[in-house]
Amino acid sequence: xxxxxxxxxxxxxxxxxxxxxxxxxxxxxxxxxxxxxxxxxxxxxxxxxxxxxxxxxxxxxxxxxxxxxxxxxxxxxxxxxxxxxxxxxxxxxxxxxxxxxxxxxxxxxxxxxxxxxxxxxxxxxxxxxxxxxxxxxxxxxxxxxxxxxxxxxxxxxxxxxxxxxxxxxxxxxxxxxxxxxxxxxxxxxxxxxxxxxxxxxxxxxxxxxxxxxxxxxxxxxxxxxxxxxxxxxxxxxxxxxxxxxxxxxxxxxxxxxxxxxxxxxxxxxxxxxxxxx
Amino acid sequence: xxxxxxxxxxxxxxxxxxxxxxxxxxxxxxxxxxxxxxxxxxxxxxxxxxxxxxxxxxxxxxxxxxxxxxxxxxxxxxxxxxxxxxxxxxxxxxxxxxxxxxxxxxxxxxxxxxxxxxxxxxxxxxxxxx
Numbered sequence: 001x002x003x004x005x006x007x008x009x010x011x012x013x014x015x016x017x018x019x020x021x022x023x024x025x026x027x028x029x030x031x032x033x034x035x036x037x038x039x040x041x042x043x044x045x046x047x048x049x050x051x052x053x054x055x056x057x058x059x060x061x062x063x064x065x066x067x068x069x070x071x072x073x074x075x076x077x078x079x080x081x082x083x084x085x086x087x088x089x090x091x092x093x094x095x096x097x098x099x100x101x102x103x104x105x106x107x108x109x110x111x112x113x114x115x116x117x118x119x120x121x122x123x124x125x126x127x128x129x130x131x132x133x134x135x136x137x138x139x140x141x142x143x144x145x146x147x148x149x150x151x152x153x154x155x156x157x158x159x160x161x162x163x164x165x166x167x168x169x170x171x172x173x174x175x176x177x178x179x180x181x182x183x184x185x186x187x188x189x190x191x192x193x194x195x196x197x198x199x200x201x202x203x204x205x206x207x208x209x210x211x212x213x214x215x216x217x218x219x220x221x222x223x224x225x226x227x228x229x230x231x232x233x234x235x236x237x238x239x240x241x242x243x244x245x246x247x248x249x250x251x252x253x254x255x256x257x258x259x260x261x262x263x264x265x266x267x268x269x270x271x272x273x274x275x276x277x
Numbered sequence: 278x279x280x281x282x283x284x285x286x287x288x289x290x291x292x293x294x295x296x297x298x299x300x301x302x303x304x305x306x307x308x309x310x311x312x313x314x315x316x317x318x319x320x321x322x323x324x325x326x327x328x329x330x331x332x333x334x335x336x337x338x339x340x341x342x343x344x345x346x347x348x349x350x351x352x353x354x355x356x357x358x359x360x361x362x363x364x365x366x367x368x369x370x371x372x373x374x375x376x377x378x379x380x381x382x383x384x385x386x387x388x389x390x391x392x393x394x395x396x397x398x399x400x401x402x403x404x405x406x407x
Contacts (some may be wrong), residue, residue, distance in 0.1 A: 001324045002324065003321070003323070004320035004321065005324075007320070040327070041328045043328055043330035045330045046327055046330065053363060056367060057301060057305075057363060059367070060370075064294040064297040064298035064301070065294075068290075068291065070287060075386060078371075078374060078390055078393060079389055081371075082389065085393055086396055089400045092400070138383075138386070207370070207371060207393070210367040210368055210397060211400050212400065214364060214401040217338055217357075220337075220338050222333065222338075222360055224354075225356075227308070227356060227360050228309075228312035228356050231305065231359075232308060232309060235305055
């Protein structure tokens with residue numbers, strides 16, 4: 001296969017990864033790793049480098065659109081980024097000592113969990129009574145809806161912060177945005193309405209990924225020949241996905257993709273178990 | 278009082294959104310330029326052995342190497358420069374937020390933002406080979 005053919009096929013694959021990542025809300029990075037390892041037989045370390053870049057591109061691209069609508073809670077994002085960046089740096093350090101097969105198995109497990117989280121019941125309720133810490137940290141806010149702004153308050157700040165640290169470690173270890181864990185922290189623990197938690201999570205992914213990206217760049221995980229089609233493809237796919245989301249209701253698509261992703265996750269675990277990475 | 282505070286917040290959010298978009302677009306254009314040059318020069322060659330991890334050459338993993346390659350129009354270095362721009366975009370967003378919180382005189386969030394910035398820069402320059 002020539003470099004030209006490889007680049008074009010990978011560009012198409014990355015476009016689909018970005019599209020699926022955007023429609024399911026999982027993010028492009030998560031789909032890029034199995035695409036590169038299972039389909040293109042690329043070493044998982046190159047795949048992690050490329051996925052980190054895809055996560056940053058996806059997050060910055062999508063966040064710019066969401067922020068405009070005023071849903072993202074910037075203070076909450078900044079506060080929780082202490083946890084995710086610290087975790088990401090820790091994850092990048094742990095990665096040195098973790099065998100690639102273990103990383104593949106761990107990735108499969110996170111993917112299974114993420115697919116399940118996508119299909120869960122979402123928290124739509126806004127809390128009217130928040131915890132003391134949430135007021136001290138100025139995390140309570142409001143977000144616009146078609147029927148006017150809705151105020152919300154939050155609780156369990158400590159638990160949310162802890163889950164965010166784990167999300168950061170996963171992100172630094174696997175090169176993904178760990179959006180599912182971030183949403184778990186905000187939705188389930190802190191009781192934030194899902195519109196706010198998903199957009200704020202997306203907003204944070206870029207910063208979290210950037211915290212470990214330079215470490216991976218210097219370890220030689222980022223290959224220009226892979227980065228080029230992956231970054232452009234994922235961005236294009238995410239852009240199309242965002243356009244589609246305003247016109248179609250993706251609930252059926254989401255279920256189909258989540259089933260597909262479950263199989264991919266099982267294959268990653270199986271291959272990792274049999275030391276194929 | 279509350280309403281002026283909210284208006285300021287919204288302005289900051291709009292600028293942050295523009296900053297992120299500008300960063301991503303610039304990075305993609307640089308990556309595209311480098312990528313096209315790369316395909317013109319090496320497109321007909323065989324695919325490298327990506328299934329074996331070798332790590333990148335030092336030319337493409339240090340700031341120094343990337344900049345040297347950039348000024349001699351090496352396609353791979355141009356792509357890596359675009360990659361750097363992409364990584365820097367969210368870091369710039371943090372720096373911008375820091376100034377915004379200083380202007381708003383929100384001391385608590387100035388401190389929080391400084392912590393986040395310190396972690397990221399520590400990780401960036403901590404493992405740096407210049």
